[in-house]
Amino acid sequence: MKQAIVTGAGGGLGFSICKSLSENNFSVAAVDLNLTDSEKTSDKLNNTKPYAADVRDEESIISLYEKIDNTPDLIVNNAGIARFGKLLDQKLSDFQDVVQTNLIGSFIVATEGAKRMVKEDKKGSIINITSVHSVNPGPGVGAYPITKSGLYSLTKLMALEWGEYGIRVNAIAPGFIDSGMSKPFFENPKVRKSRGKAVPLQRLGSADDIANTVLFLASEEASYINANEIVVDGGVIHSVLMHLPRD
């Protein structure tokens, strides 16, 4: 069995990613800020162990890698947060927390993992969960889009530097996903309908849409895919011209 590490494992996308990996020959380290959150996922799955670690904190991540039995074959940087509000109203501490979690946290988890992979000559894959905000920043979500485009840039840089060790690094940019941090937003039927209709495929995405893409990128079938961001959004980021008024 291959060893996977999934951060943010207690959340909406994290659960589906852990589930699909655990059902497909991966032993999964389900990592979240609190053990109870990791256990919410691991208790429901086979081949999955819960761990508590804070991606913002280098010491916490070093100690996490010391606890996990095997050097990872796959790292999924999925932990992420958003602090809503316009830039003029943002508290600096919120802005910094989003950068520290989404961007610096992903850097810490990936580099600490890659150091161990290189040392053991273990080839593998790192997948960073970004967002459609990495391509087209939406207003009103503070630092979130900046961290996601930064994470895509970091993805490319890591891919360039670590390709020689056989480590592939890619990103997945989810669109409007009816799960996790967006679930409360889509509970409003009006928002749900209008957002669903804005997507060329006429539906919101699911956590499984993202988990399936993780599984593909982690597989041998994707062994020549590197330094990419796969946008999983039903086509919405390319739909501007579709929404212009017509005579």
Ligand SMILES: NC(=O)c1ccc[n+]([C@@H]2O[C@H](COP(=O)([O-])OP(=O)(O)OC[C@H]3O[C@@H](n4cnc5c(N)ncnc54)[C@H](O)[C@@H]3O)[C@@H](O)[C@H]2O)c1
């Ligand atoms: N749900 C969506 O619509 C959507 C769309 C685009 C991108 N994303 C991205 O997908 C990823 C997962 O989001 P989700 O929707 O499942 O959100 P979620 O809030 O359900 O899950 C996020 C998880 O990350 C954990 N986490 C937060 N800070 C952490 C830290 N410092 N250390 C360790 N764990 C931490 C949380 O405890 C939570 O369990 C995020 O990176 C998010 O930006 C989600």
